[in-house]
């Protein structure tokens with residue numbers, strides 16, 4: 001459910017007509033709904049209610065400071081994967097004790113900054129990382145709270161580029177080696193083991209892989225406890241998928257996911273941490289774009305729009321589907337026709353959809369990509385010297401630009417030309 005609905009024949013974001021925002025801000029732009037964002041965050045809080053838990057929003061999905069500040073006010077923790085994300089979490093007012101640090105390649109500078117600023121735990125992914133964190137902590141005279149990310153070797157049955165829990169992935173340590181690695185971690189004086197971490201992938205639309213993975217983690221908890229480790233927290237990752245095709249996909253709800261968590265690890269008395277990203281941000285955002293030309297090709301019509309792969313890379317990178325809807329609601333019974341929907345970037349990969357059925361559109365018409373809130377703006381680049389597009393936030397009947405579009409000069413002047421050129 002989201003708050004982007006047709007009203008009086010046009011698409012609204014909460015109580016504001018999207019076309020009105022487009023007229024003020026110019027296209028293309030990302031548009032977020034505050035009500036949708038908070039609603040999805042609260043679904044996770046409810047899913048784990050009664051359990052000792054923290055919802056650590058995986059901010060790599062969408063990390064505008066306004067969005068982070070809204071979630072921080074809701075009491076969210078954050079899952080960060082870089083020094084920049086750690087700084088964003090702190091800037092949004094998230095206390096260190098609610099920030100978990102994930103990622104396979106943390107540098108010592110990043111470790112140091114997090115230890116200085118406060119951190120709930122580091123989710124360690126390898127033995128070399130363990131050694132470095134130990135050194136950093138000892139050099140600062142502190143002890144770093146850690147979990148170790150185990151790779152439960154389950155098939156998440158999702159797109160290969162977003163599956164992380166199979167043994168061939170770069171993430172975590174094989175669960176079969178967990179006892180050995182935990183024993184080693186326990187011998188390092190700069191580390192304090194607090195739990196176990198896992199994350200098997202993204203856009204999972206089936207609960208079974210979660211169940212299998214959590215069962216393995218529950219068994220491991222008992223084994224590690226028997227070995228004398230103090231396992232008090234389980235970080236169960238994120239990855240719950242969203243319906244990109246509204247009509248025929250019904251992925252499990254956070255409440256169903258919460259039920260699996262209760263069933264598989266509820267008896268262990270651990271504090272549960274979850275790291276949802278996509279499901280919190282995905283449906284909270286749309287990408288609004290204008291049709292530049294309709295071009296008739298051989299046997300097909302191209303809808304050339306002013307958004308491109310540099311603004312939203314998911315279709316090019318993951319073959320992702322986004323529902324694309326006109327801002328003007330088509331009259332009932334309007335006959336649809338197939339279009340290839342493409343951007344202006346000089347790459348054949350700059351194709352959002354092939355032979356997509358749409359109502360007839362013409363130059364100047366506005367369209368919206370649904371479910372563009374997660375892994376949209378954060379993955380944008382300035383390829384083809386197209387400045388990063390603005391982000392806008394709606395709350396009820398008000399809206400504000402939460403990241404302005406840079407001018408060409410601002411973009412150009414970030415570069416410096418050495419005197420000797």
Ligand SMILES: *Cc1c(COP(=O)(O)O)cnc(C)c1O
Nearest residue numbers: 058199202238239275276277278
């Ligand atoms: C990406 C990621 C998440 C969030 O995944 P979603 O599919 O957006 O929920 C959570 N934890 C880790 C470690 C990740 O890398």
